[in-house]
Amino acid sequence: MREGLILKISCPDKPGLVARIASHASEFSANLVEFNQFIDQGCRRFYARLEIDTGSLEIPIEDFIASFEVLGRSIKADWHFRRLPYKMRTAVLVTKTDHCLNEILWRTGLGEMPIEITSVIGNRRDCREIAENANLPFHLVEMKEDKEAGFRRIEGLLDEQDVQLVVLARFMQIMPEWLCQKYAGRMINIHHSFLPAFIGANPYRQAYERGVKLIGATCHYVTGELDAGPIIEQEVERVQHHHSVQDLVRLGRDCERSALAKGIRYHVHDRTIIDGRRAIVFPD
Numbered sequence: 663m664r665e666g667l668i669l670k671i672s673c674p675d676k677p678g679l680v681a682r683i684a685s686h687a688s689e690f691s692a693n694l695v696e697f698n699q700f701i702d703q704g705c706r707r708f709y710a711r712l713e714i715d716t717g718s719l720e721i722p723i724e725d726f727i728a729s730f731e732v733l734g735r736s737i738k739a740d741w742h743f744r745r746l747p748y749k750m751r752t753a754v755l756v757t758k759t760d761h762c763l764n765e766i767l768w769r770t771g772l773g774e775m776p777i778e779i780t781s782v783i784g785n786r787r788d789c790r791e792i793a794e795n796a797n798l799p800f801h802l803v804e805m806k807e808d809k810e811a812g813f814r815r816i817e818g819l820l821d822e823q824d825v826q827l828v829v830l831a832r833f834m835q836i837m838p839e840w841l842c843q844k845y846a847g848r849m850i851n852i853h854h855s856f857l858p859a860f861i862g863a864n865p866y867r868q869a870y871e872r873g874v875k876l877i878g879a880t881c882h883y884v885t886g887e888l889d890a891g892p893i894i895e896q897e898v899e900r901v902q903h904h905h906s907v908q909d910l911v912r913l914g915r916d917c918e919r920s921a922l923a924k925g926i927r928y929h930v931h932d933r934t935i936i937d938g939r940r941a942i943v944f945p946d
Contacts, residue, residue, distance in 0.1 A: 666695070666746045667714040667723065668932045669730075672942075673739035675701050675708040683712070686733050690726055691718045698944040702937075709935050711944045713746075742932070750930045752777040753825045755816070755833035756789045762831035762852060763789055765919040766926065767796050775927050780823035783816060785835060805835055813838050820845075829926060830884065832918070839886040847936050849884040850929060852922040854914050855896065866910045875901050877910055879917035881925030883936065892941035894925040894934055 673679070680699060687694055696713035716723055727743045734741050756763050763782065769775055782793035785805040793800040801819055805812040820828065830837070830851040842849065855878035860868040869877060878898035885891040897917040901910060928934050928943055935942040 664695075664715065664746060666716045667692075667712075667727070668744040668746060669712040669714060669741060670710070670932055670935055671712075671734070671739050671741040672707060672709045672935055672937070673737045675706045676737070679708050679737065680710075682733065682737070683710070686730065687712075687714060690729070691720045692716055692726065693718060700942060700944075707937075709937070709942045711933060711935075744932055747776065749776050749778040750826045751780050751824055752827040752829060752926075752930075753780050753820055753823060754782050754829045754831050756782060756784045756831050757786050757834040758788045759832045759915075760789050760792055761915045761919055762922050763792060765923050766829065766831060767792070769923050769927075775923075776930055777827065777926070780825055781819065783819060785812065785833070809835070810838070813841055817841060817844070827926075827929065828884075829922070831922065836888060837884055842884050842886045845884070847883060850881060850894065850922070850925055851884045851889070851891070852879055852881050852918050852925070853889050854878070854918065855880050855898070866914060867907050869901075870905075870907045870910055874910075877901055877914050877917065879914065879921040881921040883941065890939075892936050892939060894928055894941050894943060895921045897921040897924075 684694060693715040694712055695715050697710065699708065699710040701708050716726065719726055723745065730741065754763060754766060770777055770779060779798055781799040781801055782789060783801045783803060784790065785803055787802060790800045803812050803815050826848060828845050828849040830849065832852065854865060856865045856869055876898050878896055880893055881895045882893045883891040897920045899913040899917055928945065931946065933944045933946060
């Protein structure tokens with residue numbers, strides 16, 4: 663990851679915004695290596711993500727960031743800068759299945775996602791060996807009788823580790839409203855896209871019996887409304903008549919791994935802007 667800045671910005675749309683933002687960077691000899699923009703015609707709002715090479719800046723980076731204040735206020739913008747390079751401190755929560763955890767570990771090892779995994783937190787012991795083989799701390803937090811105490815323990819671990827992103831990698835517990843609010847926009851979940859059509863036990867069996875033609879997975883931000891947060895990424899696979907229940911499970915896992923990996927990557931690369939109940943995403 664090169665040295666520089668990422669700028670995310672949203673504001674009311676008006677003529678000349680791109681020129682004003684680009685001119686501001688040019689004024690200090692900053693080089694725009696990426697400029698993605700989107701205008702919502704319905705609400706007349708402008709969204710953009712910029713990647714800025716600061717190697718030729720004529721002033722310190724901190725001064726350049728501060729200099730944007732005048733422009734940002736003049737266009738009534740919400741904006742956020744991130745300095746490059748960086749690694750986002752990330753905790754991974756799991757229960758029993760390990761395919762999503764393994765995907766995160768594999769892609770992190772490849773350098774695809776700039777994250778530092780602080781620990782793996784599980785409400786069962788199933789993923790302990792995987793975490794320990796990756797030289798990561800594993801914390802068992804049982805959620806059998808007193809779930810509130812369990813979630814308070816998880817909160818304590820996240821605070822101790824100074825976690826910036828929480829990933830629910832098939833963590834089969836419903837997050838309490840207060841924890842969702844605390845990590846609003848910083849907690850990502852994955853679920854199969856049968857919901858709400860096939861809820862409860864054995865959704866793949868239910869889907870098989872109904873003869874579904876498409877299955878998939880949805881990666882989204884976590885809110886107090888179950889599986890209804892802003893969607894970051896979705897993946898689908900076509901189901902053939904000869905596919906068994908086990909085949910559906912296999913295809914579903916592939917969708918979950920891919921959607922979650924993309925969702926994490928988009929988030930940590932600041933390619934998402936949450937806008938109410940939806941997420942604006944600038945894919946790489």
